[in-house]
Amino acid sequence: xxxxxxxxxxxxxxxxxxxxxxxxxxxxxxxxxxxxxxxxxxxxxxxxxxxxxxxxxxxxxxxxxxxxxxxxxxxxxxxxxxxxxxxxxxxxxxxxxxxxxxxxxxxxxxxxxxxxxxxxxxxxxxxxxxxxxxxxxxxxxxxxxxxxxxxxxxxxxxxxxxxxxxxxxxxxxxxxxxxxxxxxxxxxxxxxxxxxxxxxxxxxxxxxxxxxxxxxxxx
Numbered sequence: 001x002x003x004x005x006x007x008x009x010x011x012x013x014x015x016x017x018x019x020x021x022x023x024x025x026x027x028x029x030x031x032x033x034x035x036x037x038x039x040x041x042x043x044x045x046x047x048x049x050x051x052x053x054x055x056x057x058x059x060x061x062x063x064x065x066x067x068x069x070x071x072x073x074x075x076x077x078x079x080x081x082x083x084x085x086x087x088x089x090x091x092x093x094x095x096x097x098x099x100x101x102x103x104x105x106x107x108x109x110x111x112x113x114x115x116x117x118x119x120x121x122x123x124x125x126x127x128x129x130x131x132x133x134x135x136x137x138x139x140x141x142x143x144x145x146x147x148x149x150x151x152x153x154x155x156x157x158x159x160x161x162x163x164x165x166x167x168x169x170x171x172x173x174x175x176x177x178x179x180x181x182x183x184x185x186x187x188x189x190x191x192x193x194x195x196x197x198x199x200x201x202x203x204x205x206x207x208x209x210x211x212x213x214x215x216x217x218x219x
Contacts, residue, residue, distance in 0.1 A: 001035075002202075005036050013047060013050070022044055026044065034066055034070050037064065038084075043206055045092065056096050089105070089107075094136055123158065126171055127170030130169070155171050156172050166198075190218075192208075
């Protein structure tokens with residue numbers, strides 16, 4: 001289910017396939033669909049961030065509200081879980097109509113780990129939060145990560161060398177959003193290589209397609 005939904009997102013970001021509608025892929029009332037939406041987070045709404053993207057419908061709003069209600073982060077949730085939930089809430093505010101009810105407020109999410117984590121752990125967590133690299137989302141997190149651009153670049157190279165294509169794609173997507181990425185990194189060629197080597201992994205395809213469509217990187 002996650003792979004099918006990610007494929008739909010990637011096709012929409014590349015301008016391919018049928019018109020994107022979240023509620024055609026992830027259906028209201030289906031527990032597996034709601035869990036997949038929670039995993040994809042803000043990326044499930046990424047096609048609606050396009051200037052020429054299709055307009056979301058009322059069923060999209062309903063399925064997102066149901067997923068938010070079904071899988072809120074608990075009191076002992078990891079920082080990654082809180083951030084991904086926050087990203088989906090932010091994306092809902094930005095890309096979906098409000099409807100009759102207001103969207104919930106995003107939960108507080110700490111960013112002390114960005115400053116404290118050693119660079120391998122930083123790259124791992126950043127890759128898990130790549131959906132928040134959509135334009136306009138998590139500006140505070142993006143600002144914190146900017147201060148560690150060189151460490152993220154090291155993480156990108158390490159992930160490529162380890163053939164961890166999903167982590168490489170996630171870190172590379174953040175680097176696509178951040179300013180002043182070292183030219184010596186070769187990010188564009190690196191992202192294209194990651195996609196080619198990933199064996200058609202749908203979640204890698206989403207990361208690379210988003211880096212290309214929103215930030216012009218990875219061609």
